Amino acid sequence: xxxxxxxxxxxxxxxxxxxxxxxxxxxxxTVLNVMSSPGSGKTSLILETIRALKKKVRIGVIxxxxxxxxxxxKVGREKVPVVQIxxxxxxxxDAGQVSRALDSLPLDKIDLLLIENVGNLVCPGEFKLxxxxxxxxxxxxxxxxxxxxxxxxxxxxxxxxxxxxDLLPYAKFDIPGFHKAVRGMNPKARILQVSCTTxxxxxxxxxxxxxxxRQ
Amino acid sequence: xxxxxxxxxxxxxxxxxxxxxxxxxxxxxTVLNVMSSPGSGKTSLILETIRALKKKVRIGVIxxxxxxxxxxxKVGREKVPVVQIxxxxxxxxDAGQVSRALDSLPLDKIDLLLIENVGNLVCPGEFKLxxxxxxxxxxxxxxxxxxxxxxxxxxxxxxxxxxxxDLLPYAKFDIPGFHKAVRGMNPKARILQVSCTTxxxxxxxxxxxxxxxRQ
Numbered sequence: 353x354x355x356x357x358x359x360x361x362x363x364x365x366x367x368x369x370x371x372x373x374x375x376x377x378x379x380x381x382t383v384l385n386v387m388s389s390p391g392s393g394k395t396s397l398i399l400e401t402i403r404a405l406k407k408k409v410r411i412g413v414i415x416x417x418x419x420x421x422x423x424x425x426k427v428g429r430e431k432v433p434v435v436q437i438x439x440x441x442x443x444x445x446d447a448g449q450v451s452r453a454l455d456s457l458p459l460d461k462i463d464l465l466l467i468e469n470v471g472n473l474v475c476p477g478e479f480k481l482x483x484x485x486x487x488x489x490x491x492x493x494x495x496x497x498x499x500x501x502x503x504x505x506x507x508x509x510x511x512x513x514x515x516x517x518d519l520l521p522y523a524k525f526d527i528p529g530f531h532k533a534v535r536g537m538n539p540k541a542r543i544l545q546v547s548c549t550t551x552x553x554x555x556x557x558x559x560x561x562x563x564x565x566r567q
Numbered sequence: 568x569x570x571x572x573x574x575x576x577x578x579x580x581x582x583x584x585x586x587x588x589x590x591x592x593x594x595x596x597t598v599l600n601v602m603s604s605p606g607s608g609k610t611s612l613i614l615e616t617i618r619a620l621k622k623k624v625r626i627g628v629i630x631x632x633x634x635x636x637x638x639x640x641k642v643g644r645e646k647v648p649v650v651q652i653x654x655x656x657x658x659x660x661d662a663g664q665v666s667r668a669l670d671s672l673p674l675d676k677i678d679l680l681l682i683e684n685v686g687n688l689v690c691p692g693e694f695k696l697x698x699x700x701x702x703x704x705x706x707x708x709x710x711x712x713x714x715x716x717x718x719x720x721x722x723x724x725x726x727x728x729x730x731x732x733d734l735l736p737y738a739k740f741d742i743p744g745f746h747k748a749v750r751g752m753n754p755k756a757r758i759l760q761v762s763c764t765t766x767x768x769x770x771x772x773x774x775x776x777x778x779x780x781r782q
Contacts, residue, residue, distance in 0.1 A: 390604045390688045390717060391709025418689065420715040441719065443658065443689035471716065472689055473605045474633065474658035493708040493731060493738075494606025500635040501686065502605060504656065516708060522737055523708075 365479055368447035372454060372482025379459040381412075382565040383467060385481050387505060388489035389498075390471030393515040395423045396548035397489060397557070398466050402430045404558035405464070409565070412462040414453045416445040416470045423468060433457050444475040447482060464565060477504040485510040485564050492516045492525045499533040507537045511544060511560055518547040580694055583662035587669060587697025594674040596627075597780040598682060600696050602720060603704035604713075605686030608730040610638045611763035612704060612772070613681050617645045619773035620679070624780070627677040629668045631660040631685045638683060648672055659690040662697060679780060688713065692720040700725040700779050707731045707740045714748040722752045726759060726775055733762040 376383055386394050395415075402411050413434040415424040424436035435453040437445060450467065457465070467483065469476040477486075488509035490498055493516060499506045506512065512534060514527070531543055542560055546553035591598055601609050610630075617626050628649040630639040639651035650668040652660060665682065672680070682698065684691040692701075703724035705713055708731060714721045721727065727749060729742070746758055757775055761768040 389606060389686070389709075390713055391706070417716050419718050420712075422712055422715060441689075443687070470689070471604070471713075472658070472687060474685070474687055475690065491606075491708060493706060493734065494604075497635075497637050498605055498686075500637060501632050503634050516738075519708065519734065519737060522734060523731075 365447045368451055369480035369482045372447055372451055375454060376459070376465070376482060379462070380566055381459055381462050381465050383465045383481070383483040384485050384487050384561070384564070385467050385469060385476075385483035386487045386489065387469045387473075387476045388471065388491070389473045389494060392471070392489045392491040392494065393548055394468045394471070394489055395426055397513060397515065397546065398427060398468055399430065400546070400548050400551070400554050401466060401558060401561060402427070402432055404554055405561065406430070406432065409562070410461055410463045412457050412465045414450060414457075414465065414467045416449070416468055418442070418470060433462065439470060443470055443472050444479050445469050445481060446479045450481045464561070473498065473502045473505055477508060484566070487511045487513065489513045489515050492519045493523045495524070496526045496530040496533070499530065499537070503537055506534060509538065509541050510564070511542045513557065514543070514545045516547060516549070517545045517552060518549045580662045583666055584695035584697045587662055587666055590669060590674070591680070591697060594677070595781055596674055596677050596680050598680045598696070598698040599700050599702050599776070599779070600682050600684060600691075600698035601702045601704065602684045602688075602691045603686065603706070604688045604709060607686070607704045607706040607709065608763055609683045609686070609704055610641055612728060612730065612761065613642060613683055614645065615761070615763050615766070615769045616681060616773060616776060617642070617647055619769055620776065621645070621647065624777070625676055625678045627672050627674075627680045629665060629672075629680065629682045631664070631683055633657070633685060648677065654685060658685055658687050659694050660684050660696055661694045665696045679776070688717045688720055692723060699781070702726045702728065704728045704730050707734045708738045710739070711741045711745040711748070714745065714752070718752055721749060724753065724756050725779070726757045728772065729758070729760045731762060731764070732760045732767060733764045
């Protein structure tokens with residue numbers, strides 16, 4: 353009985369995600385679903401992406417948080433369209449929330465939509481939003497063993513960004529070991545390294561984003 | 568209909584949590600439910616607690632993870648009883664999982680049970696396990712704004728540990744601002760600062776743990 357209800361919810365979510373996809377296809381908008389633990393640097397990477405690409409690409413942002421509008425305010429200062437979703441307790445974004453946010457965005461004037469999911473390395477992996485690519489961020493201070501502890505997101509990500517690499521001198525993180533662990537469960541993911549403090553690796557990340565866009 | 572099912576699940580969890588409490592009361596075991604984001608240092612704080620207190624206090628540990636036994640292996644090297652729960656995808660521990668783990672622990676020989684929850688700053692707050700105190704860890708690199716974004720756990724914690732304070736020179740974290748934000752939603756929580764690398768603050772933390780124990 354419980355399982356049946358859960359399946360119905362997931363299937364309803366997937367149906368809405370497909371509707372989101374169809375709408376975004378018709379508007380030729382590429383969508384990245386950006387996921388990570390709390391505090392890994394999702395907002396910082398989104399801000400860097402905007403600064404690197406906004407002269408060439410028209411960008412919009414959906415900010416997901418349980419509460420507060422802190423991140424939407426930061427993004428809004430970059431003069432791009434942004435919508436904040438407050439989930440009010442829910443630990444992930446779902447396709448219905450994104451559908452309502454899409455209604456508030458000028459999709460005809462957006463080429464790239466960045467969705468910042470709720471900070472959570474588990475639940476967001478189970479809810480499709482209608483995205484083209486899943487981006488997973490893991491920050492250096494979180495540690496390289498997270499691949500083994502949170503396998504779902506690592507196995508499904510299209511790009512995995514190691515963030516806060518400026519902290520490598522102060523926190524243990526085995527980069528070759530991390531690559532090997534990821535490769536074991538996800539041979540295709542692109543693995544990148546970025547510091548939003550020193551801007552190291554931002555150009556390579558921005559290049560990956562551009563290469564992922566619909567033509 | 569969906570809401571009713573959710574309520575039934577929560578209520579079933581709370582009933583089992585009360586049974587856990589009754590068992591732990593009868594054995595005079597104090598239980599701390601340790602929660603945080605992935606990679607904030609739950610295992611490191613548990614290891615420091617064992618090293619600081621194990622000559623005076625008989626300690627047992629339950630390790631919760633979606634997958635892997637990495638943390639239980641680390642704790643086991645300290646020669647204390649430890650049980651690993653693998654939730655197999657679930658984003659939090661529940662009382663039933665803890666109940667089964669309690670069956671595997673020598674409760675007559677344990678005074679303090681440390682439960683490491685799944686790394687998640689959202690969902691674990693909704694599931695009582697039968698604990699005496701809730702401990703929330705936030706690491707310096709995660710940032711001081713997490714209070715506003717994840718209010719549930721911050722509002723219900725008995726102790727809030729700012730971890731990785733050795734990284735304060737390299738990552739922005741407004742300690743007075745953080746205290747003020749916590750006080751606004753949780754006036755009673757004890758706020759502590761710890762580095763498991765330099766061991767700064769470990770004595771004060773261990774003293775709080777001892778003061779929280781059943782007599």
